[in-house]
Amino acid sequence: MTKTVLRVLAGEAVWPPPVWLMRQAGRYLPEYRAMRAQAGDFLKLCLTPELAAEITLQPLRRFAMDAAILFSDLPIVSLGLGQALRYAEGEGPILPPIRTEADLDALSLDRVADIVAPVWETVRRVAAGIGPATLIGFSGAPFTVACYMVEGHGSREFAAARLMAYRDPALFQRLIDLIIDANLIYLRGQADAGAEVLMLFDSWAGMLPPDEFRRWVIHPTARLAAALRETHPHVPLIGFPRLAGSMLGDYALSAGMQGVAIDTAMNPTAAAAMVPPTIALQGNLDPLALVAGGPAMHAAAGKILDALRGRPHIFNLGHGIVPQTPPDHVGALVEQIRAV
Amino acid sequence: MTKTVLRVLAGEAVWPPPVWLMRQAGRYLPEYRAMRAQAGDFLKLCLTPELAAEITLQPLRRFAMDAAILFSDLPIVSLGLGQALRYAEGEGPILPPIRTEADLDALSLDRVADIVAPVWETVRRVAAGIGPATLIGFSGAPFTVACYMVEGHGSREFAAARLMAYRDPALFQRLIDLIIDANLIYLRGQADAGAEVLMLFDSWAGMLPPDEFRRWVIHPTARLAAALRETHPHVPLIGFPRLAGSMLGDYALSAGMQGVAIDTAMNPTAAAAMVPPTIALQGNLDPLALVAGGPAMHAAAGKILDALRGRPHIFNLGHGIVPQTPPDHVGALVEQIRAV
Numbered sequence: 067m068t069k070t071v072l073r074v075l076a077g078e079a080v081w082p083p084p085v086w087l088m089r090q091a092g093r094y095l096p097e098y099r100a101m102r103a104q105a106g107d108f109l110k111l112c113l114t115p116e117l118a119a120e121i122t123l124q125p126l127r128r129f130a131m132d133a134a135i136l137f138s139d140l141p142i143v144s145l146g147l148g149q150a151l152r153y154a155e156g157e158g159p160i161l162p163p164i165r166t167e168a169d170l171d172a173l174s175l176d177r178v179a180d181i182v183a184p185v186w187e188t189v190r191r192v193a194a195g196i197g198p199a200t201l202i203g204f205s206g207a208p209f210t211v212a213c214y215m216v217e218g219h220g221s222r223e224f225a226a227a228r229l230m231a232y233r234d235p236a237l238f239q240r241l242i243d244l245i246i247d248a249n250l251i252y253l254r255g256q257a258d259a260g261a262e263v264l265m266l267f268d269s270w271a272g273m274l275p276p277d278e279f280r281r282w283v284i285h286p287t288a289r290l291a292a293a294l295r296e297t298h299p300h301v302p303l304i305g306f307p308r309l310a311g312s313m314l315g316d317y318a319l320s321a322g323m324q325g326v327a328i329d330t331a332m333n334p335t336a337a338a339a340m341v342p343p344t345i346a347l348q349g350n351l352d353p354l355a356l357v358a359g360g361p362a363m364h365a366a367a368g369k370i371l372d373a374l375r376g377r378p379h380i381f382n383l384g385h386g387i388v389p390q391t392p393p394d395h396v397g398a399l400v401e402q403i404r405a406v
Numbered sequence: 407m408t409k410t411v412l413r414v415l416a417g418e419a420v421w422p423p424p425v426w427l428m429r430q431a432g433r434y435l436p437e438y439r440a441m442r443a444q445a446g447d448f449l450k451l452c453l454t455p456e457l458a459a460e461i462t463l464q465p466l467r468r469f470a471m472d473a474a475i476l477f478s479d480l481p482i483v484s485l486g487l488g489q490a491l492r493y494a495e496g497e498g499p500i501l502p503p504i505r506t507e508a509d510l511d512a513l514s515l516d517r518v519a520d521i522v523a524p525v526w527e528t529v530r531r532v533a534a535g536i537g538p539a540t541l542i543g544f545s546g547a548p549f550t551v552a553c554y555m556v557e558g559h560g561s562r563e564f565a566a567a568r569l570m571a572y573r574d575p576a577l578f579q580r581l582i583d584l585i586i587d588a589n590l591i592y593l594r595g596q597a598d599a600g601a602e603v604l605m606l607f608d609s610w611a612g613m614l615p616p617d618e619f620r621r622w623v624i625h626p627t628a629r630l631a632a633a634l635r636e637t638h639p640h641v642p643l644i645g646f647p648r649l650a651g652s653m654l655g656d657y658a659l660s661a662g663m664q665g666v667a668i669d670t671a672m673n674p675t676a677a678a679a680m681v682p683p684t685i686a687l688q689g690n691l692d693p694l695a696l697v698a699g700g701p702a703m704h705a706a707a708g709k710i711l712d713a714l715r716g717r718p719h720i721f722n723l724g725h726g727i728v729p730q731t732p733p734d735h736v737g738a739l740v741e742q743i744r745a746v
Contacts, residue, residue, distance in 0.1 A: 222562070223694075223728075225694060225697075225728070225730075228692075228694045229694055229697060229698055232694060232695055232697075232698035232702040232703075233698050233702070235702075272649070272671050273670065273671060274670075274671060274692075275670050275671065275690075275692045275695070275706060275724070276673040276674075276675075276709075277706070277709065278692070279671075309612070309649060309651065309671065310651075310671075311649065311650075311651030311652060311671055311672060311673075312651060312652070312654075312671075312672055312673040312676035312677065312680075313671070313673055313676075314652075330613065330614075330615055331612050331613060331614060331615065331619075331649065331650075331651055331652075331653070332651060332652055333616040333651075333652040333653055334616075335616075336652035336653075337652065340652075350615075352568075352614075352615045352618070354563075354565060354568045354569055354572060355572055355615070357565075357569060357572075358569055358572035358573050362572045362573070362575075363572075366615060366617070369616075369617065384615070388563075388565070
């Protein structure tokens with residue numbers, strides 16, 4: 067029997083819906099924190115297959131989830147292009163910012179495969195041990211990766227990246243094209259190693275006005291999707307254009323995804339109206355409702371289940387799980403969904 | 407002849423539309439920065455009528471704007487309630503966080519009028535000198551003020567505030583009610599002092615799932631609006647539920663605003679479809695398009711003008727103006743709008 071996540075991504079409404087929680091495999095689990103403390107460096111965790119595979123599987127050892135997502139991080143693909151990447155303690159990624167033609171010239175596709183090979187090995191190990199659950203690989207979508215590469219770090223506005231897009235759209239396009247090509251290598255390798263679904267996180271898509279959203283989010287995603295379909299027609303794609311808001315319908319119609327993840331703020335009823343019924347919706351419980359637990363959490367989850375019943379739906383959070391989440395709330399949520 | 411901003415807020419489509427730029431009066435202007443450097447403390451600037459009035463008027467001395475917004479800040483109302491407020495250099499507001507019943511008991515409505523009196527004096531001074539432009543007063547909307555009051559500082563997630571709303575909704579409601587009452591005193595005083603329009607900034611509304619959005623954004627705003635209409639029926643209200651996304655229509659239908667400001671990410675065509683045609687839309691040029699200037703800016707502004715032509719529209723940014731904005735780009739934008 068086909069796995070439920072794959073049935074839903076093929077357009078089938080499965081009830082109760084399959085469930086998994088994005089995004090960092092086990093960062094709310096003590097067994098993850100112990101591993102993290104031992105390894106020290108976050109990037110080292112991501113690039114050590116033995117550790118990354120174990121972390122990917124940790125949530126499955128505790129909860130009856132239908133899928134697990136590769137333990138990795140959005141900008142790994144920029145490391146593949148030759149941009150140095152490090153993680154400062156308690157902060158996100160730090161990269162030497164790309165601001166000029168010359169900065170871009172220094173990047174290359176030649177070593178992507180060598181550099182991301184440990185991630186592929188992680189996928190192979192997870193695939194061997196995942197059992198009946200579905201293995202989801204991922205990368206950052208071109209726009210969001212470009213944001214990090216140009217800005218050099220996380221930011222509320224990503225002003226440098228967005229100003230480059232306005233002031234020198236040809237240069238920004240060249241960067242986007244390079245990220246598409248690097249992502250093709252990276253994601254095809256994940257699929258070849260055993261990833262059954264691929265997800266594209268466009269965490270910063272929601273900052274853009276409509277025309278910029280079409281140009282830098284929808285078009286690059288559609289090109290990436292079309293190229294992946296050519297070589298891997300049986301690997302469905304889930305896109306997460308976070309805070310897409312009024313642009314969600316355009317994204318669903320044109321980005322070439324089989325599933326669209328919706329963020330916490332999106333009204334699931336509105337999403338169901340904007341997105342064609344053949345495309346799966348994934349989401350969208352507030353991660354803070356999961357931290358709160360109890361009746362507030364169950365009520366919030368119940369409304370999402372009701373709103374998306376009868377269409378293809380994968381239950382998930384609307385944003386990444388937060389570290390202070392009590393694991394028993396996760397257990398109670400999964401039980402609620404199984405019991406509907 | 408009635409001022410264009412007021413005509414638009416009465417439901418009239420005026421062409422070309424009136425224009426002003428939110429939110430910090432002149433922070434992109436050298437004359438503001440000189441004043442800021444002289445005064446040192448940001449809060450002192452806000453509470454010194456002579457300085458705050460001059461800053462409010464600075465953009466009008468350079469550009470043919472149709473309105474000016476009071477120079478102040480969102481959490482001033484919490485200062486009125488007795489919560490200490492300060493601004494750390496280069497950071498936003500810092501407040502001793504409200505977390506318990508006892509913290510709430512320490513707040514009071516008794517001194518609001520005394521504490522915010524300097525702001526009212528600022529409004530009086532601006533009203534005397536503003537000429538044909540419209541004077542817009544403002545405060546933080548209840549939810550966003552509550553976010554600052556509970557969290558104690560700016561934040562990407564406002565986890566403490568949002569967890570209080572899930573875990574102890576009665577306590578959070580009590581805080582919201584108190585902010586509504588303080589805002590009533592504060593905003594009525596602004597109107598009495600000469601503010602012709604009042605704006606409610608709900609900067610963090612877009613984090614909330616639909617039910618929470620209705621409960622903590624729409625309902626409190628509607629209550630505040632109804633109470634203001636009772637005493638000041640001729641002062642129109644503009645609400646700015648930033649990143650409302652799919653909830654914009656619900657907000658427009660139920661929050662009791664005569665104008666709704668839309669953020670950068672909102673597709674103006676989608677907003678026009680979601681918001682009744684009698685309610686004015688305000689927005690929504692990307693502040694970074696204004697920084698970029700030139701053809702990219704003019705194209706982006708032109709699309710917004712076209713999308714909202716034929717309905718009541720006040721041209722503005724979709725988010726606050728950023729300090730690095732070149733003043734001559736502002737001049738070129740205003741000229742473009744006048745010349746359509």
